[in-house]
Amino acid sequence: MKTKLVVTGMGAVTPIGCGVETYWNNLVNGACGIDSITQFDAANLAVQIAAEVRDFDIAAHMPKKLIRETDAFTQYAYVAAKEALGDALPAEPDRVGIVMGTAMAGVATTAATQEVLTNAVHKNVGPRFVPRILGNIAAAQIAINYGICGPSLTLSTACASGGDAVSTGAMLLLSGEADAVLAVGAESILCPLVIYSLANAHTLSRTNDDPQHACRPFDTGRNGFVIGEGGGALVLETEEHAKKRGARIYAELAGWANNNDAYHVINPIPDGTNSAVCMLRALERAGIAPEEVGYINAHGTGTKTGDRAEMAALRRVFGPSGARPAVSSTKGATGHMMGSGGITEAIACIQAIRCGVLPPTLNLEEPEDDFNFVAEQCREQEINVAMSNAFGFGGQNSSLVFRGV
Numbered sequence: 229m230k231t232k233l234v235v236t237g238m239g240a241v242t243p244i245g246c247g248v249e250t251y252w253n254n255l256v257n258g259a260c261g262i263d264s265i266t267q268f269d270a271a272n273l274a275v276q277i278a279a280e281v282r283d284f285d286i287a288a289h290m291p292k293k294l295i296r297e298t299d300a301f302t303q304y305a306y307v308a309a310k311e312a313l314g315d316a317l318p319a320e321p322d323r324v325g326i327v328m329g330t331a332m333a334g335v336a337t338t339a340a341t342q343e344v345l346t347n348a349v350h351k352n353v354g355p356r357f358v359p360r361i362l363g364n365i366a367a368a369q370i371a372i373n374y375g376i377c378g379p380s381l382t383l384s385t386a387c388a389s390g391g392d393a394v395s396t397g398a399m400l401l402l403s404g405e406a407d408a409v410l411a412v413g414a415e416s417i418l419c420p421l422v423i424y425s426l427a428n429a430h431t432l433s434r435t436n437d438d439p440q441h442a443c444r445p446f447d448t449g450r451n452g453f454v455i456g457e458g459g460g461a462l463v464l465e466t467e468e469h470a471k472k473r474g475a476r477i478y479a480e481l482a483g484w485a486n487n488n489d490a491y492h493v494i495n496p497i498p499d500g501t502n503s504a505v506c507m508l509r510a511l512e513r514a515g516i517a518p519e520e521v522g523y524i525n526a527h528g529t530g531t532k533t534g535d536r537a538e539m540a541a542l543r544r545v546f547g548p549s550g551a552r553p554a555v556s557s558t559k560g561a562t563g564h565m566m567g568s569g570g571i572t573e574a575i576a577c578i579q580a581i582r583c584g585v586l587p588p589t590l591n592l593e594e595p596e597d598d599f600n601f602v603a604e605q606c607r608e609q610e611i612n613v614a615m616s617n618a619f620g621f622g623g624q625n626s627s628l629v630f631r632g633v
Contacts, residue, residue, distance in 0.1 A: 231466055234470050234479065236465050236476060236477055238461070239462075241458045243456055244260070246284055251575070258605065260590055262439045262454050262563055266282075270423070275434055278418050278456065298365070301334060305370065308414065308459035309459075320407070327383065328363070328380075329567045330389055331389050332422070335422060336422070337360055338361050364382040379400055386566075390568055390573075391617075392618075395485070398464060401465070409465075413565075415568045447594055450531070453564040458565050479630045483511055487502055489501075498540065500544055502625060503625045507617065521615055523615070527557070573618065574630070577615070588603065591604070611632075612632045
């Protein structure tokens with residue numbers, strides 16, 4: 229008999245709100261978290277906009293000493309995990325695993341520290357610098373706080389990191405290595421160093437004079453993505469384990485897959501071949517036909533090449549059956565949250581199933597294709613199956629399939 233995996237906890241820290249309820253309510257009501265950068269002076273940069281986490285009192289969630297010792301990506305991971313775990317651990321600490329996904333970990337701290345070191349008269353770097361920037365340190369801090377001593381893994385698969393954290397967590401459960409897994413994605417890469425690089429790669433929107441309309445997934449007028457930041461977390465368990473302890477079950481993680489384009493470090497395959505294969509494998513694992521999918525939370529960053537390739541992939545998967553699932557990208561609201569987006573967007577899928585409301589694609593005024601887009605405003609629609617796509621630099625593809633319970 230197939231082992232069912234379920235989601236029993238969720239946590240979110242996003243540019244449109246912290247906490248799953250706030251994030252979801254703002255998402256479906258059309259809030260946009262993109263604005264002018266406030267974390268540093270960006271006046272001399274070609275790109276001066278981002279989706280920052282604002283109105284966020286980290287001191288309400290973490291001890292002061294820990295705040296001083298951690299990068300923002302760890303703080304976002306910690307707070308999202310805290311919400312997802314709730315009041316009690318879902319299993320014995322040595323039977324709980326953590327899988328962390330992050331694209332660039334402490335890159336902003338690295339850049340800022342190097343700048344200080346370069347300009348300082350007395351050259352010195354504190355002893356906590358290295359543990360502050362390590363990719364695995366967010367999972368470590370969560371483990372230390374909750375006494376979680378099961379498997380602890382950290383993945384870095386670019387913008388697919390969050391989605392891959394979920395699928396890796398699922399495999400830990402199926403292997404019997406853990407009874408419950410905390411899958412976390414977190415990112416905070418906003419700094420001049422990263423902006424210079426991505427701007428020179430022609431991937432970022434430069435609509436500095438109108439930030440809230442800068443990110444336009446699938447729109448003919450799209451001109452690049454907007455950097456976002458934040459954290460997301462899911463608690464995964466086998467259905468048997470969750471029911472045994474009387475846990476609330478939000479949704480079933482029915483299928484997942486990941487693969488690689490093996491094509492280019494930045495650009496996806498134009499015809500969407502391998503991302504289509506990824507979606508089909510996730511559906512196959514779930515035992516779900518394409519025509520059963522009610523909603524797709526697309527990767528949809530707002531770049532010319534990326535969105536076009538994803539539309540080609542969607543045609544490959546859903547075209548042959550004539551299926552017309554609703555499609556939206558939530559990055560017009562949150563920006564591109566990199567390694568955390570795979571999980572916060574998975575939460576959007578779960579909430580869409582639970583609430584019968586599909587989140588909108590902000591700024592989608594002139595769609596490039598005739599997909600069943602959820603454009604500009606949310607849509608009330610009952611669905612039972614939703615798919616979340618996350619694709620990343622290096623050809624990384626991740627697809628997750630959720631089903632109602």
